[in-house]
Amino acid sequence: MNTLARAIALAEVCQSFPFLGPSTTDDLLAMVIADFGSATAADDLVPPTVLHILAGNTPAAALQTLTRGLLLGAHNLAKLPSAGLPEVGEFVARLPAALAARVETSTTLPEAWLEQADAVVIFGDDETIAHFRNRVRENQRFIAHGHKVSFGVIFDDPSFASVEDAARDVAAFDQLGCLSPHVLYVGGDARAYAARLAAVLERIPRTASPLSAACAIRALREDFAFRAANNEPCAVWCGANSTVIYDETPGFPHTPLYRTIFVKPLPSDWSAELHEVRSHLSCVGVFPNGAALAKLAIGRICPMGLMQLPPWTWHQDGVAPLASLTQNPG
């Protein structure tokens, strides 16, 4: 199969996974053109062997990296999280035989895989990344996607036009993705926005969160209920499906995720507000679209509602999606 044939086949399979967002043949080929200059430039590549070390937080990242490897014609070794990732099996099952043959999966890491790989793509915490960084050879390409946090900025929305979009961005993947917002900064009446968001989030069903997360969420709810009762500038909306916390305290908040979202007024000093997370920022969702946020110098700025749907050409963590798998390191 040449690049075009692979793109056609992959685009068809990607349609079965709506969380991957728009994934037409043209969308996939756009990646090839952006990275190599033409849609056929990758036809002549010696196909690399790519080891993907996948995390369990979202299936999207796993299917995206496999799609990129397959588009290049690579042989793909997928180390699944120990608890498995069923979407990967479903994805491979839908591939034409010629592409399916280019994917091997395992929940444990065969020693030979690390040896065989030309490129290692890893999703995980800093500890896991450091572990593998120490094990790769100098001539192996190493692409690491570590902890990231994202947030939304709603500059002005008195009619709450952005609430549905914001709720969708919060709800996707139970907020476990690096593109999931932890906080929404809202201009105007942020407290009213929080109340509206809580109502909309409650309409989006979800599965139960793990016990440790549920306990952390409960602790946060009770903590803010106590603070609100004592006239601190905060409020909490506790629903069956979500927790929305309005808080005027400066600083990027910590959330136990699983639909626990902070709503805060727009900060007067962005630099101070984001100081603690500056090196971990991934994406900012913005409303209204086109509002200026350039001074934040964050990798990806997108309209609210599209935070979880990055284009295929996006350079996640500053890395070219395809070229990074084929070019020599350094």
Add this chain to the structure above:
Amino acid sequence: MSEVLAAYDTLAERILAALRHDLSDAEFDSLALDIHAFQRRWNEPYARFCATRPMPTNWREIPATPQNAFKRFALSCVPGEHIGKTFLTSGTTGETRGAHHFRDTALYEAALLAGWRRLDLPRLRHVVLAPTPAEAPHSSLSHMLATLAVESGDTKSVAMLGTALAFLHHFETTPARVLPPGSFAMETGGYKGSGRDIAKVELYAMFEQHLGLKPDAVLNEYGMTELSSQFYTRGLGAPHTGGPWVRALVIDPARDTEVAVGEAGVLRIFDLANLNSSLAIETQDLAIRHEEGFELLGRDPAALPRGCSRAADEMLRR
């Protein structure tokens, strides 16, 4: 002002009389509701919180103060000038420390000693692996271990008392030395802020290897700066239990109801000896409910989701 002090004194007398092994459920319930009424009347931050909750009809319904509230609010019934002792939580660098204010430590000490005597341990010479109260005046742990000195005897066998972390350091820095027969150890606390974590079964193997103490000769104490009473377990596999004046519920975090026996949830504690602050505390610890007592799971960081957007506090801790 004399009103709050008089009410405190009256309740303190009743609590002292309740620190006994045959305290009935009805007595616990009645005293708990009276203490709650007192705290609702005089502990202003707690009173404002309670105003948002229904009035309890039995002890299980008493609104529990979230543990974090001790970091932000002065939770005291008596006014500041009558606070005789304040213990602070251990807290890592830069973290706000929780403050537990006492009018005096009489109730704390009485509850501690009543709980200790309930264990029916031999009176042995105490060896304490912790700073003294003079070295750590705000440490409830140091105060606790010093108070237990009255239970110390003049024997060859010893009772070694300290934090799990202190024992770990001891094992790593001191040659193994088998303690005389009949000795025992009591370990407490976790590894907060130390960057260390070790499974209990491994720690207890070290007790045997370094001190010659079988697991059944090692006790674990579960307590908190925010409490006045303690829970204990002995060896491996047994649940933590406390005296009848301190009770624990294991709560389903989503439904806010008690879980069934064998199920896990968040630990909520009702401690009659916590007179000046809040008798009901919602901890952040996970536990499994047993027929009697609970099995502590701790904060269970291992069960937190892993991935590129793990909880931000995990990330920021690095």
